[in-house]
Amino acid sequence: MSPRPAPTPSQPPTRPSERTVTDLAPYPSPEERERELDGLVARLEGAGHTASIHNYGESVAGRPLRAVRVASKRNEAAARTEPAKVLVCANTHGPEFIGNRVAHGLLEALIAGQPQVAALHERAELWVAPCLNPDGYARTHARGGQGQLRDLRPNERGVDLNRNWPLPPGSRRLPIPGAGSSRSGDATYRGPEPLSEPETAALDALMHEQGFWACVNLHSFMGTLFPARVEDPASFRVYRELCESFTDRQTVHRYRRVASRRFDTYTGEQEDHQHHNHRCWSVCVESFPLRASFRQHLRAPSLFWRFNPRDPEPWVRNEVPAVATFLGRAAERSRPEVRTLRTT
Template identity: 60%
Template sequence: MIPYPSPEQRELELVELVARASATIPGTELIEYGRSVEQRPLHVVRVPSPASTASSVAPRVLVCANTHGPEFIGNRVCVGMLAKLIDDPPPPLRQLHERAELWLAPCLNPDGYARTHARDGAGTLAQLRHNHRGVDLNRNWPLPTGARRLPLPGAGSPTPGDATYRGPSPLSEPETAALDQLLTTQKFHASANLHSFMGTMFPPRVRTRAAAMAYARLCAALRQAQPHTRYLRIASRVFDTFTGEQEDHQHHAHGCWSICVECFSVRASLAQSFGRRVPLFWRFNPRDPQPWVDNDVPGVAAFLLATLDLPPAHP
């Protein structure tokens, strides 16, 4: 899977980047906020902002990735934000750091990552996507109060073994429970959740026109900051449904501007995998991640930066 790191290499890389960042941004730290089913650490990096003072803390923003086992490109974009912040941040990332405290959680599902790497990316979606207990972590979040889950494809299955099995109950998994506790304690103003491979943006399902219009503007900021491949926004107040996804929970339960970004693109995925006998992994991840890191880091930063001009999100 070169150039994608093994689980051990991924963790070592993160430790080394945090050490480098600490030399120029004092207070940068690697925090273990929980453990996976198989007791792998769940890590988040906190990068303090110069906007924080002794009497006032800058708003906090969060970038998450790799909640699904094979979606390694999201991990690369998330880690790339820290690497670029150290060396040569694009303008949206530099401006974001000047105004907000940046938190980065590059791998929400380390067990799924390890399983995907051990299988060299081969297997079905259900075999690679889940945590160790066979749960799709991005269907394990609570629905907003009064919402119901429609029986639509991908909306979260009640059947163990299905690719989108939602688990026995909301937040039943240690990975989602730990992250929800982090969301509760840190009160993030905004969050970007990185997936692959559709080259799209999915804002949460919202109930008001004002919220929908706000997300349209935020997604436009992300798209305009992408230098090469610009992603499409997919959203509908009429046809969208609640599925137990992270961005819906963050918006409705935590008042956090939130978005799902599907890194990479369908066209690029098909170009490298269509008609070829390749592992599932290469449907989700580019052979060379760096161009997509370069494309998506400024876009994600621009989305988060634009939220700082808004009050906290409301359902």
């Protein structure tokens, strides 16, 4: 297939020298975020872990796509000859910085020996891709979080990366709000074709290469769990149990699972692709609930502060044990079965 010409970017790539319009502290700049990730890997190695950074691709604007790999201590009592590999992803949408904080917080918790994270490390190889959309992150930071969703959410070509994944075989996209727009410039523009974007294509290649067993995708700001949509009763029950294990480990705010075997549609989202095309137990976690967002600001001063708490630490503590528990419980399960879907 010959490559399609790239759509004209709605905004020019942001440069490292651009100054932030508004202070977004305590959230880091793109450069600070990358230095922090390097420091976490060094600290993991200093704590006796086998950790490394894997550059798995580049964004539209040429920024590196990076994932941290932490080898498992491996539970010798486990039946498998090799530990399962699990993946945590964050920041597929530009302004959702809280997901990046939770992803980094998971690595911090491993260094500190937090019980749920340590238990996960015993049975699984941990991968963390804390910023899937570095161009959107940089644009959001450079603008001080100011702008509309269509300005800050997508990658540098204006594509919503969480609508750019292939639909499961046998499914179709219904023309409902949020299901992915075919119009360039819309906040949920899905791109010219599935995996048209270097960010999604690179992550898809990484998933093929590593064969992840389970994945948690971190977003904001609804305070809900969206497991992959499944139609068979057995998988639906597994997701109910996995999501219950997630909420049981949340210390303050417990999130509600939103799922239906019938009244739902496929939208080109990452968790559906991971489950149906990669046989990977997968869930979308919307951190920082809507109610908390409106308690923080009835009228947020910018789009950024609608999506992110002023203090991320309580939310990191609330999410990290739950993320680790979900992944650990999923790693104990058999992989999802590939099933033929009914046409929806």
